[in-house]
Amino acid sequence: MPTLLIRNADVLVTMDGTRREIAGGGLLARDGVIEAVGPAATLPREADEIVDATGCVVTPGLINTHHHMYQNLTRAVPAGQDALLFGWLQALYPIWTRIGPDEVRISALVALAELALSGCTTASDHLYIFPNGARLDDEIDAAREIGVRLHATRGSMSIGESDGGLPPDALTEPEPDILDDCIRVIDAFHDPNAGAMIRVGVAPCSPFSVSRELMRDSALLARDKGVMMHTHLAENDEDIVHTQERFGCRPGQFAEDLGWTGDDVWHAHCVKLDRAEIDLFARSGTGVAHCPCSNMRLGSGIAPVRLMRDQGVKVGIGVDGSASNDGADLMAEARQAMLLQRVALGADAMSAREALEIATLGGASVLGRDDLGSLSPGKRADFAVWPVTGIETSGTWDPVAALILCGPHRARDTYVEGRAVVRGGQVVTTDLDAAMRLHRKLAARLMEP
Numbered sequence: 516m517p518t519l520l521i522r523n524a525d526v527l528v529t530m531d532g533t534r535r536e537i538a539g540g541g542l543l544a545r546d547g548v549i550e551a552v553g554p555a556a557t558l559p560r561e562a563d564e565i566v567d568a569t570g571c572v573v574t575p576g577l578i579n580t581h582h583h584m585y586q587n588l589t590r591a592v593p594a595g596q597d598a599l600l601f602g603w604l605q606a607l608y609p610i611w612t613r614i615g616p617d618e619v620r621i622s623a624l625v626a627l628a629e630l631a632l633s634g635c636t637t638a639s640d641h642l643y644i645f646p647n648g649a650r651l652d653d654e655i656d657a658a659r660e661i662g663v664r665l666h667a668t669r670g671s672m673s674i675g676e677s678d679g680g681l682p683p684d685a686l687t688e689p690e691p692d693i694l695d696d697c698i699r700v701i702d703a704f705h706d707p708n709a710g711a712m713i714r715v716g717v718a719p720c721s722p723f724s725v726s727r728e729l730m731r732d733s734a735l736l737a738r739d740k741g742v743m744m745h746t747h748l749a750e751n752d753e754d755i756v757h758t759q760e761r762f763g764c765r766p767g768q769f770a771e772d773l774g775w776t777g778d779d780v781w782h783a784h785c786v787k788l789d790r791a792e793i794d795l796f797a798r799s800g801t802g803v804a805h806c807p808c809s810n811m812r813l814g815s816g817i818a819p820v821r822l823m824r825d826q827g828v829k830v831g832i833g834v835d836g837s838a839s840n841d842g843a844d845l846m847a848e849a850r851q852a853m854l855l856q857r858v859a860l861g862a863d864a865m866s867a868r869e870a871l872e873i874a875t876l877g878g879a880s881v882l883g884r885d886d887l888g889s890l891s892p893g894k895r896a897d898f899a900v901w902p903v904t905g906i907e908t909s910g911t912w913d914p915v916a917a918l919i920l921c922g923p924h925r926a927r928d929t930y931v932e933g934r935a936v937v938r939g940g941q942v943v944t945t946d947l948d949a950a951m952r953l954h955r956k957l958a959a960r961l962m963e964p
């Protein structure tokens with residue numbers, strides 16, 4: 516039963532029920548679970564591993580609720596740099612048809628490393644293309660190597676161009692095959708227990724790339740298996756027009772009719788939800804992954820996050836895929852979430868502390884993880900240690916708010932389940948230089964004509 520002691524943090528941000536911030540704080544964890552949180556004098560002096568957090572703020576690990584990790588092989592593709600969602604997708608789909616198992620694995624390794632360096636301890640991924648033998652297993656393998664918790668969602672596309680859908684036929688799969696593979700990966704990898712390092716979800720890509728029947732059958736399957744469900748919804752005006760033209764209803768109605776509301780469901784974006792749809796999400800416990808950089812990058816609009824939060828909708832932060840962000844810096848994403856609400860509603864629309872809360876507790880609630888999101892006894896020992904002695908925080912009056920308002924965006928240490936993934940600003944669980952060499956080589960291969 517190894518013990519881990521963190522002590523002497525300038526401030527330890529608990530995100531517990533009373534949102535305690537403890538000066539000179541620390542925590543004791545045993546076997547990956549927090550036993551005690553408090554000032555140094557209240558904690559033991561010895562442990563198997565001791566981390567001195569002098570000059571640092573300690574926060575719960577950040578939680579990423581939406582990503583397409585494979586897309587980091589196609590960052591800043593010229594044809595997709597200045598397009599709206601549908602045009603952007605059509606520029607990238609042909610490139611993505613060439614991805615295979617090696618690309619899925621190495622992109623996940625690099626994406627999870629990038630996230631961990633920004634203090635992320637749990638990441639959700641939405642993988643919805645499986646060309647050339649790629650499988651969900653490939654990214655789960657990468658997550659196990661790097662030691663970040665992964666909620667891998669088995670995505671799908673079944674309506675290609677020849678049937679009036681958006682993606683090329685080569686990226687779609689037959690619906691029976693999709694459902695069979697969902698069952699396979701849930702049975703093989705999903706861990707429902709507290710402290711799970713791997714969970715699996717069911718995730719048809721979007722209303723414009725699958726049939727109504729697949730949406731419905733996916734929901735039935737997910738509920739039968741007791742796993743969560745995820746998709747894209749109401750991302751921009753084109754998306755709303757498409758849903759209305761093809762299905763004769765707004766996205767909220769589409770979701771409700773097909774079983775896609777409830778506390779086991781979370782939708783990415785929801786930029787264009789109206790008041791009635793926000794009420795539906797609040798009533799039903801349906802969660803939202805808010806991806807501010809992607810929404811700005813693709814000109815999708817400003818998601819009504821203030822109203823969602825005020826009405827009681829669960830909201831987490833997502834970096835979204837690295838072809839539409841094009842980074843995976845979760846602390847920067849939390850900052851953008853705060854700034855974007857202020858663009859829409861004024862300087863008091865969201866505080867720095869609320870942005871940090873959405874990125875931690877908010878994400879945990881969206882992913883159904885009551886064992887994560889705060890630093891308090893009984894929770895898992897997932898945390899980030901942020902150095903606040905650098906130039907970006909020099910002169911700050913409030914080191915906690917400064918994490919969002921100033922920086923840094925790189926954690927000194929990131930721990931998951933009481934184990935270091937990042938130490939001294941370096942990923943310690945994998946050879947990141949070697950991974951990046953292979954990543955660049957595979958990206959270059961995709962660029963070849």
Ligand SMILES: [Zn+2]
Binds near residue numbers: 582583641835836
């Ligand atoms: Zn997305």
